[in-house]
Amino acid sequence: MEKLVRDFIPAIIHESGRTANYRVASSRDELIKFLTMKLGEESLELVQAEDHDQSLEEAGDLYEVVTTLLRVHGITIEEAKDQANKKFLKRGGFLSGYILHT
Numbered sequence: 001m002e003k004l005v006r007d008f009i010p011a012i013i014h015e016s017g018r019t020a021n022y023r024v025a026s027s028r029d030e031l032i033k034f035l036t037m038k039l040g041e042e043s044l045e046l047v048q049a050e051d052h053d054q055s056l057e058e059a060g061d062l063y064e065v066v067t068t069l070l071r072v073h074g075i076t077i078e079e080a081k082d083q084a085n086k087k088f089l090k091r092g093g094f095l096s097g098y099i100l101h102t
Contacts, residue, residue, distance in 0.1 A: 003041075004034040006064075028072060035069045 013020035
């Protein structure tokens with residue numbers, strides 16, 4: 001099984017006296033594939049968090065994945081926020097919880 005880990009994890013494993021078996025993503029497309037899988041993993045962990053501290057930790061992980069994915073696509077966080085604000089002003093957010101029957 002392979003999964004994307006944070007940049008310092010191989011060194012942390014090595015410093016603990018263990019061997020880190022890892023490789024670097026072979027292409028941009030492969031990195032996007034693994035970031036997409038990580039996005040799902042971190043989203044689920046945030047949803048399943050049991051308290052505020054755990055939610056905050058998982059939100060930080062999710063934020064890191066999203067910002068990395070944005071960078072890979074050449075989008076700054078400011079551009080993403082601006083786009084989100086524009087869409088919010090036109091269509092609103094999701095906090096009301098409206099569920100549309102389709």
